[in-house]
Structure formats: C-alpha cells, structure tokens
Amino acid sequence: xxxxxSDYFLHFNYEELKIKYNKYNFKELIxxxxxxxxxxxxxxxxxxxxxxxxxxxxxxxxxxxxLKKNGITNDLDYIVETMIVKEVxxxxxxxxxxFGMLLQEYGLKVQLVKAIDGGENLVYPNIGLHYTNVMVFNxxxxxxxxxxxxxxxxxxxxxxxxxxQSPKLTNNPKxxxxxxxxxxxxxxxxxxxxxxxxKTGALNDFVNVYSFNLNPISLGQFKYSANYFVEFSxxxxxxxxxxxxxxxxxxxxxxxxxxxxxxxxxxxxNVNNNTQLLRTIKKYFKIINIDLKSITKN
Numbered sequence: 297x298x299x300x301x302s303d304y305f306l307h308f309n310y311e312e313l314k315i316k317y318n319k320y321n322f323k324e325l326i327x328x329x330x331x332x333x334x335x336x337x338x339x340x341x342x343x344x345x346x347x348x349x350x351x352x353x354x355x356x357x358x359x360x361x362x363l364k365k366n367g368i369t370n371d372l373d374y375i376v377e378t379m380i381v382k383e384v385x386x387x388x389x390x391x392x393x394x395f396g397m398l399l400q401e402y403g404l405k406v407q408l409v410k411a412i413d414g415g416e417n418l419v420y421p422n423i424g425l426h427y428t429n430v431m432v433f434n435x436x437x438x439x440x441x442x443x444x445x446x447x448x449x450x451x452x453x454x455x456x457x458x459x460x461q462s463p464k465l466t467n468n469p470k471x472x473x474x475x476x477x478x479x480x481x482x483x484x485x486x487x488x489x490x491x492x493x494x495k496t497g498a499l500n501d502f503v504n505v506y507s508f509n510l511n512p513i514s515l516g517q518f519k520y521s522a523n524y525f526v527e528f529s530x531x532x533x534x535x536x537x538x539x540x541x542x543x544x545x546x547x548x549x550x551x552x553x554x555x556x557x558x559x560x561x562x563x564x565x566n567v568n569n570n571t572q573l574l575r576t577i578k579k580y581f582k583i584i585n586i587d588l589k590s591i592t593k594n
Contacts, residue, residue: 317397326351341452344440345450360386428442446547491507492507
C-alpha cells in the first residue's frame with residue numbers, strides 16, 4: 297500500500313466518522329447481539345466492564361483480511377459488514393473502532409490511539425501494531441480496549457493511577473496500570489507518552505506491555521500498519537483466531553488450538569488440515585461462512 301506525505305496530515309476522528317456514517321445506530325446494532333437491552337446504561341466502571349466482557353465473548357478476532365492482502369481499513373461500512381452482518385470478526389483496529397462508535401453514542405469523548413513501534417516497552421514486537429481507545433469518563437481518562445486477544449484485561453484502566461487496578465467480573469488475578477513514561481524514567485523527554493503495565497501479584501514488579509501517546513492517528517499510520525501487518529502475518533503467524541468465553545479463551549495459530557482457562561489450565565488441540573480447521577473455526581469461534589482457499593496451503 298503506497299504511502300504519500302499528505303497521508304500524515306489526514307487524521308482519524310470519531311466525531312467526523314459519526315457524522316459521515318449517521319445512518320448507523322450502534323446501540324441497536326450491537327447491544328441485542330450481546331443480550332443487552334437497548335437502554336443499557338454506562339453509569340459505572342462495572343457497566344463498562346460488563347460491556348467489554350460481552351463484546352469480547354461475541355466478536356471473534358482474526359487476521360483473515362490481512363492474509364488476503366487487504367491490509368487494515370477504517371471504512372465503517374466494511375467494519376459493520378464483517379463484524380455485525382457476517383459476524384466473521386476482524387483485527388483489533390476494527391473491533392476498537394466499532395466499540396468506539398458505540399461509546400460515542402453514549403455521549404463519551406473517545407480517541408483512537410496506537411502502540412508506539414519499537415523500543416524496550418513492547419512485551420512482544422508485533423504489539424507496536426496495536427490500536428485501542430482512550431475515553432473520558434467522570435473527568436478522568438481511561439484506556440478502554442475491546443480487543444487485545446490473550447493480553448486483554450476487559451475493563452477500563454485509569455490513566456495515571458500508579459497503584460493499579462484489577463478486573464472484577466473475571467478471575468484474572470493481574471494488576472494493571474498506565475503511567476507517564478517520566479514516572480519510571482527521569483530522563484524521558486517525549487511528551488504525552490504513557491506506559492501500559494501489568495503484574496501477576498502484589499509482590500511482583502510491573503512489566504511493560506507497550507507505550508502509547510495521545511497524538512491523533514493519521515492515514516499514513518494506518519497504511520504503514522497495514523503494510524507491516526501483512527508482512528508479519530504472512531511470514532510469522534499465519535492465520536490467527538481468538539475468542540473469549542466465560543471460563544477463559546480460545547486461541548488458534550500455526551495449526552494449534554489452545555483452550556486456556558482462568559484457573560491456569562490449558563488444552564491443546566492439533567489442527568492438521570483445512571477440513572478440521574473449518575470445523576474448529578465454526579465450533580470455537582462461531583464463524584460459519586469463511587473461505588480459506590486463498591490463505592492456507594493445505
């Protein structure tokens with residue numbers, strides 16, 4: 297995907313997207329699929345947590361479009377088609393744009409943000425491709441991530457709370473926090489940079505997951521991510537699927553389905569051919585209509 301200098305001056309904005317796609321009512325499109333009433337309210341952080349859990353248990357993550365060389369897109373018609381109409385799912389960017397549009401309808405200020413590429417703050421190299429949202433609720437800013445696959449915490453994390461927080465609706469024992477980079481590096485000079493951290497218990501140290509800033513996302517960044525994601529998925533990961541369920545999550549990559557439970561146990565199922573893969577996708581990820589011929593070898 298060719299990138300032009302002018303692409304870096306065109307920025308993503310939820311308010312502009314809402315005006316452009318005002319034909320959609322996202323409460324009506326999404327909430328019934330999550331078994332929530334249309335008048336479901338977001339009055340407390342626990343309400344957000346419930347919405348995030350249900351969203352992650354209904355909409356599967358996958359990189360099918362990336363492997364078909366379609367890259368990534370912020371075209372809302374296409375996101376609605378794949379996520380809502382066909383219920384095939386998509387990558388983290390599309391999950392979070394859809395979730396951001398839903399939050400917009402609740403009158404919340406929402407901003408799309410991206411992990412910063414490179415550096416020592418990435419727990420995995422490809423996390424530099426991750427897109428998520430920051431919202432303002434009760435005069436505080438929260439990172440609210442609708443799709444971070446097996447790294448998801450499923451609740452809003454207050455930015456600047458150095459103590460850390462844990463989810464209430466899942467049995468996830470980890471503690472999460474987001475702090476300014478200057479809080480752990482006195483020499484930090486970058487403005488507006490925050491570090492997402494997690495730790496497994498009160499006695500352990502926080503571990504960096506990724507850093508991000510609150511700068512607007514440009515079309516140039518979208519295109520760069522698309523090009524890199526296509527290359528990364530084609531060479532290293534192949535097909536990837538993820539879906540949360542009430543006791544853990546399903547995760548497929550490189551011919552292996554992992555069923556991971558909140559109690560720490562796992563099941564491993566080897567997937568040896570396309571027929572078995574199609575059955576796996578239908579059974580565990582709830583995707584029925586899918587064509588794998590152009591993106592698998594066997």
